[in-house]
Structure formats: C-alpha cells, structure tokens
Amino acid sequence: MNFAIKIEEKSFINKHNNTRIKVLKDINIKINSMEFVCIVGPSGCGKTTLMNMIGGLIKTENQILQQNNSKQNFDQKFGYVFQTSRLLPWLTVRENVALVCDKNSINDDKIDEILESFGLKDFINYYPKSISGGMRRRVSLARAFINNPKVLLMDEPFVSLDQPTAENLYEVLVNYWQKNPTTIILITHVLKEAILLGDRVLFFSKNPGTVVFDYKVKSKRNPLSIDNTSVNKEYNAITNKHPNLLNGLL
Amino acid sequence: MDFLKTNAILRIASIIAFFLIWHIASIFVDIDLLPGPSEVSKKIVEEAQSSELFFHTLITLKRVTISFIIAMFVGTFFGLYMGRSEKANVVLDDWLVLGLNVPALVIIILCYVWFGLNELAAILAVSLNKIPMVAVIMREGSRAIEQDYLDVAKFYKISKGKMFFKVILPQLYPFLLSSARSGLSLIWKIVLVVELLGRSNGVGFKLYGFFQFFDISGILAYTLAFVILIIFVEFILIRPFERKISIWK
Numbered sequence: 001m002n003f004a005i006k007i008e009e010k011s012f013i014n015k016h017n018n019t020r021i022k023v024l025k026d027i028n029i030k031i032n033s034m035e036f037v038c039i040v041g042p043s044g045c046g047k048t049t050l051m052n053m054i055g056g057l058i059k060t061e062n063q064i065l066q067q068n069n070s071k072q073n074f075d076q077k078f079g080y081v082f083q084t085s086r087l088l089p090w091l092t093v094r095e096n097v098a099l100v101c102d103k104n105s106i107n108d109d110k111i112d113e114i115l116e117s118f119g120l121k122d123f124i125n126y127y128p129k130s131i132s133g134g135m136r137r138r139v140s141l142a143r144a145f146i147n148n149p150k151v152l153l154m155d156e157p158f159v160s161l162d163q164p165t166a167e168n169l170y171e172v173l174v175n176y177w178q179k180n181p182t183t184i185i186l187i188t189h190v191l192k193e194a195i196l197l198g199d200r201v202l203f204f205s206k207n208p209g210t211v212v213f214d215y216k217v218k219s220k221r222n223p224l225s226i227d228n229t230s231v232n233k234e235y236n237a238i239t240n241k242h243p244n245l246l247n248g249l250l
Numbered sequence: 251m252d253f254l255k256t257n258a259i260l261r262i263a264s265i266i267a268f269f270l271i272w273h274i275a276s277i278f279v280d281i282d283l284l285p286g287p288s289e290v291s292k293k294i295v296e297e298a299q300s301s302e303l304f305f306h307t308l309i310t311l312k313r314v315t316i317s318f319i320i321a322m323f324v325g326t327f328f329g330l331y332m333g334r335s336e337k338a339n340v341v342l343d344d345w346l347v348l349g350l351n352v353p354a355l356v357i358i359i360l361c362y363v364w365f366g367l368n369e370l371a372a373i374l375a376v377s378l379n380k381i382p383m384v385a386v387i388m389r390e391g392s393r394a395i396e397q398d399y400l401d402v403a404k405f406y407k408i409s410k411g412k413m414f415f416k417v418i419l420p421q422l423y424p425f426l427l428s429s430a431r432s433g434l435s436l437i438w439k440i441v442l443v444v445e446l447l448g449r450s451n452g453v454g455f456k457l458y459g460f461f462q463f464f465d466i467s468g469i470l471a472y473t474l475a476f477v478i479l480i481i482f483v484e485f486i487l488i489r490p491f492e493r494k495i496s497i498w499k
Contacts, residue, residue, distance in 0.1 A: 057401055078405070086402050090420040090498045099416055100406035127498040147406075 003151075003183075005029045005054060009208075010046070022208035023049045029202065029211060034181045038194035041204025042248045047187045048083070050209070051153050054185070055080050077102075079149030079182075081157040085136040087128040087143075094124040097143045106146060117176055118142040134165040141173060145180065154186040158193065163226060170197060170224045191238070191246060195219055196231045206248035213242065213250055285467040293471035302456070307475055310445065310453040313369075314438045317376035321433060324377070325384025326426070332385065333392025349382030354440050358447060367448040376440045383436065384429045391425030423495045430488065438480060 007027035011020045023046040031037055039047050052058040055078050087096045097111050115124055118138045128136055137157060144152055158166040174197065177184065188194050194201045195217055203213040215238065219230040242250055269287050276286035285293075297303035332339040332346070358375040365371035395418060403417045445454025453472050460468035 055405055057405055080402075080405050082398070082402070084398070086398050088399055088402075088417065088420070090495075091416065095416075099412065100402070100408060129498060 003031055005031065005050075007050070007053070007060075010049060010053065010060070011208075024053075024210070025208040026210045031183060031185070034183055036177070036184045036186070036197060036199045038198035038201045039185065039187045039204060040189070040191055040194050040201055040246065041209060042206050042246070043189075044207050045204045045248055046207060046209035047204060048155055051080075051155050051185070051187060054078075054151070055153050077147055077149045077151075079144035079147065079152040081137075081140050081144045081152070081154040083155045083157075083159060085128070085133075085140040087136055087139055089128050092125050092127055093120055093131070093139050096128070096139055097146050100143055100146065102147045105148075111146065114142050114146055118172055132165075134161060134169065137161065137169055138172060141169070141176075145176060145182075148180070149182055152182050152184045154184060156187050156189065159189070166193075167225055173197075174221055174224060190226075192226050192231055192235050195234050195238075196221065196224065196226060196228055203245050203250075204248060209248075212248065213245060282464070283466060285470065289467050290470045290474060293467040294475055297468075297471055297475075303472070303475055306451060306453050306456050306472070307479065309451045310438070310441055310476065311479065313373060313376065313441045313445070313452065314434070317373050317380065317441065318430075318433055318437050320373070320377040321380035321384055321437065322426075322430065325381040325429065326388045328381070329385040329388025329390075330392045330422075333389040333395075339389070346382050346385055349378070350386065354379045354443065358440070358444050362448045369449075372441075372444045372449055375444050376437055379440050380433055380437055384433060387425050387429040387432075388422070391422045394425070395421050420495070427488065427492055431484075434480060434483065434488075438476065 005027060006029075007024050009022060009026075010024040011022045027050065029037075039050070041047055049058060053060050087093075088099065091099060094111060094115065097115065098108075101111065112121075112124070115121060118141060120135070120138055120142060123131055123135060128139070131139075140157070144154075158169055161169065170193075186194070186197065191201070196219065198217050201215040201217060202211050203215065204210065205212045217234065219228065219234055222228075238245065244250075273286050273288075276284045276289075281289070294303065328342065328346075332342055357378050361371040361375035361378070365374065399417055399421070400413075403413050408417075441452070442454035442457065445452035446458045447454075449455050453476055456472055457469055460466075460472070
C-alpha cells in the first residue's frame with residue numbers, strides 16, 4: 001500500500017513567551033509499500049514531531065496521511081519503536097508484548113513465536129530491569145511488530161548502543177522485516193546507519209523541518225555492518241558532494 | 251539469607267530492649283504511674299478473660315476499617331482528579347489546605363454537634379480528618395505518572411481497563427501504600443479521640459474510664475493490645491502486598 005504524508009505547517013505555542021514556533025513546513029513525502037525510509041536531520045528539526053503526528057500522538061487539525069490520494073479515514077495499524085525502550089518496568093518481557101496485543105487477532109503462541117524470533121525465548125519472564133539495554137531494545141522491536149503493523153515507526157531505536165550491539169539489532173530487525181515485510185520509517189542521526197538499512201534517505205532542513213534532499217540508496221544491506229564498504233563509499237560520495245547536508249543545508 | 255537473619259535478630263533485639271527499658275523504668279517510678287510490662291500483661295489477660303478487651307477492640311477496629319476505606323477511596327479520587335486536571339486543582343487546592351489545617355478535634359466536635367452522638371458522626375469525623383492527607387499524597391502520585399508510558403498505551407490503543415490496571419495503578423502503588431500506612435496510624439489515633447468524646451464503646455471509651463479511675467495499667471493494656479493489632483495488620487497485609495508489587499525492583 002502506497003501512501004503520502006502531507007503537512008503544510010505545524011507549529012506549537014511556546015508557553016513561556018507566548019510565541020508560535022514553526023516546527024515543520026511544506027512536507028510532501030510519498031512512501032511506497034514495504035519501503036524502508038530513513039529520516040536524517042539536525043537536532044530539533046521536527047523529526048520526532050513528524051513521527052508523533054503520523055502515529056497520532058500529536059493531534060493534527062488536518063489529516064496528514066493520504067492513501068491513494070484520498071483523505072478518507074486512514075485506519076492503519078502502526079507499530080512504534082520509541083527513542084527509549086519505554087518498557088513498563090513492572091511487567092515481564094512477555095507481559096510487555098502482550099499488553100499491546102490485539103487480542104482478536106493475536107494469540108499466546110504468536111507472542112511466544114515473536115519473542116523467539118527476536119532471541120528472547122529465555123527471557124520471557126524477566127523484568128526489563130534485569131536484562132541488558134540491547135535486550136530491552138529487542139523487546140521494544142518485538143512489541144512494535146506483534147500486531148503485524150502496516151507501517152512501523154522507529155525513532156532512533158539504536159541510539160546510545162555500542163556498535164556490536166547495534167549491528168546485532170540491525171541483523172535481528174532486517175531478518176524479521178524480510179520475513180514479515182512492512183513499511184518502515186526510521187529516524188536516525190547516523191547517516192551510515194541510514195544508508196545501511198534504508199531504501200531511501202530523506203534529509204531534513206533545520207527548524208522548521210522540511211525535506212531538502214531525497215536520496216535513493218544503492219547499497220544492499222550486505223554485510224549488515226557500519227563498516228560495509230559500499231555504505232562507506234555512498235557516505236563519502238554524499239558528504240563530499242553536500243558537506244552541509246547533515247546540518248540541514250543542501 | 252544471612253542478611254534477612256541479621257535483620258530479624260536486630261528487630262527482636264530492639265523489641266526486647268524496649269520492654270527491658272520499660273521494665274527498668276517501672277522499678278524506679280511509682281508503680282501506679284508506670285506499671286511494668288508484667289503488670290500490663292496481667293491486665294491484658296484479665297481484660298481478655300472478661301471478653302471486654304475483644305469486644306471494645308473489635309468495635310474500634312471496625313470503625314478504623316470503615317473510616318480507612320472511606321478516606322482512601324474519597325481521598326484517592328480527589329487526589330487523582332486534582333493531579334490530572336489543573337482547573338480542578340485550582341478550584342480545590344484551598345479546600346485541601348483548609349482540610350489539612352482544621353484541627354481534628356474541631357471536626358470531631360462539629361460532627362457530633364451537627365449529626366448527633368452517633369456512629370455516622372463518628373465515622374464521618376474520622377474520615378474527614380484523613381481525606382485531605384490521602385488527597386495530597388495521591389495528587390503527587392498522579393503527577394508522577396510517566397507520560398512516556400501513557401503514550402505507549404495511547405499509541406497502541408489499549409483498553410481503558412488495561413490502561414488503569416496495567417499502566418496507571420502500578421505507578422500509584424507507592425503512593426497508595428504511603429497514604430495507607432500514614433492513614434492507618436493516624437486514623438486509629440483519631441478514632442480513640444472520637445470514642446472518648448462521644449461513644450459508649452470502643453478502646454477510646456475504655457481509656458476514658460481508666461483515666462477516671464487513674465488506672466494506668468488499664469490504659470497501657472488497651473494501648474498495647476491495639477498497637478499489636480496494627481503491627482499485625484502491617485506485617486500480615488501491607489508488607490506482603492508491598493513485596494508482591496515491588497518484585498520487579
């Protein structure tokens with residue numbers, strides 16, 4: 001299913017001085033079905049705001065998602081991997097995943113199956129506090145995938161992880177995604193990560209955020225490592241041609 | 251395990267030290283002013299044999315339980331409401347300050363004057379004294395609810411029941427326990443005053459009788475019996491519940 005994200009402008013009122021802050025403007029992104037889209041941009045350019053608007057956590061006056069050019073009710077199933085794992089510490093790994101389950105379509109076996117796919121079989125009765133940060137991210141991924149989302153939103157899911165742990169998670173994510181394809185929108189600060197994982201990379205400008213460059217990735221996710229030669233080549237090519245792109249300037 | 255053993259030994263040693271100090275003090279002070287633990291124990295047995303102790307203690311316990319439940323429910327409701335709604339907080343905040351600062355005795359007297367010397371007035375007086383304190387603690391509790399977890403629940407559109415029992419309530423447990431603990435200790439003290447002033451039964455009523463006859467051992471016997479009962483509630487109900495809900499920590 002292809003869909004488009006359209007935002008003319010999104011602003012917030014700053015409560016301290018009662019001024020209006022523009023966060024996003026002129027967003028018009030078309031995303032193809034099963035596409036892995038990465039968003040890269042400077043801090044504060046509205047990436048997380050965009051994600052929260054798509055996911056419905058921030059109310060919008062106008063519908064921002066359009067399916068087949070129509071503004072009808074966009075009743076899609078979403079999954080969300082937040083910046084921090086946001087696991088409820090008083091629930092076990094299994095209970096955290098079960099909490100968000102759509103009980104009409106997901107049974108207990110499916111929960112066990114997905115936990116096994118993410119390498120969590122031996123930790124299902126553990127509390128989040130007693131597993132590592134990398135494991136917690138895995139639980140967060142499993143939770144996001146459990147309802148078979150049509151669109152998966154990921155807000156810097158690998159931030160503050162060491163490289164081996166992050167690469168291990170790339171592997172887990174890509175393997176599961178290839179077996180259970182869905183559209184993914186991922187925010188990251190690491191351009192190499194975006195080139196490694198994504199089909200496309202959208203570069204955002206400084207605040208108010210808008211897409212300044214839409215890049216189609218050539219690398220093929222093999223091997224799934226930041227040190228991948230073709231990823232490095234693409235990275236160098238982009239940064240040499242547009243040295244200020246990561247600061248939001250083309 | 252050794253740690254638990256050491257803690258248990260320390261606790262028992264502390265209790266023994268308390269009774270020992272009490273016993274030694276009673277040797278040096280006039281026995282009518284400070285009867286020792288053995289005299290007080292004899293009085294407890296004597297009162298227990300005549301069933302007086304059970305009767306009055308159970309009556310007081312009933313009043314404590316009913317007032318406690320009412321105060322917890324009403325205080326929690328208003329506390330959560332005030333914590334989640336800024337407008338409600340602005341409207342009710344001054345009421346809360348008033349409730350916290352009106353002396354317990356004034357509320358008791360007013361309840362007896364307005365509603366008569368009856369059970370309703372007694373329970374109402376005790377509950378009204380405790381509700382503001384529960385509301386203050388629960389207001390802080392509801393302000394401490396993590397928006398991040400609510401966002402997760404909101405994003406995945408989980409049912410209201412699940413939202414309350416799995417997401418909100420576990421975050422309120424420490425505050426509920428805190429208000430329950432302070433509630434129990436405060437309520438039973440107020441119940442005694444209520445009974446002393448206007449009831450014809452209960453531990454407070456008995457204490458008044460002992461006071462009239464200057465019977466210190468009777469006063470200490472009933473006090474000790476009731477304190478033991480409250481400690482029993484703490485160890486049998488509150489602590490196991492606390493352990494159960496904090497297992498993830």
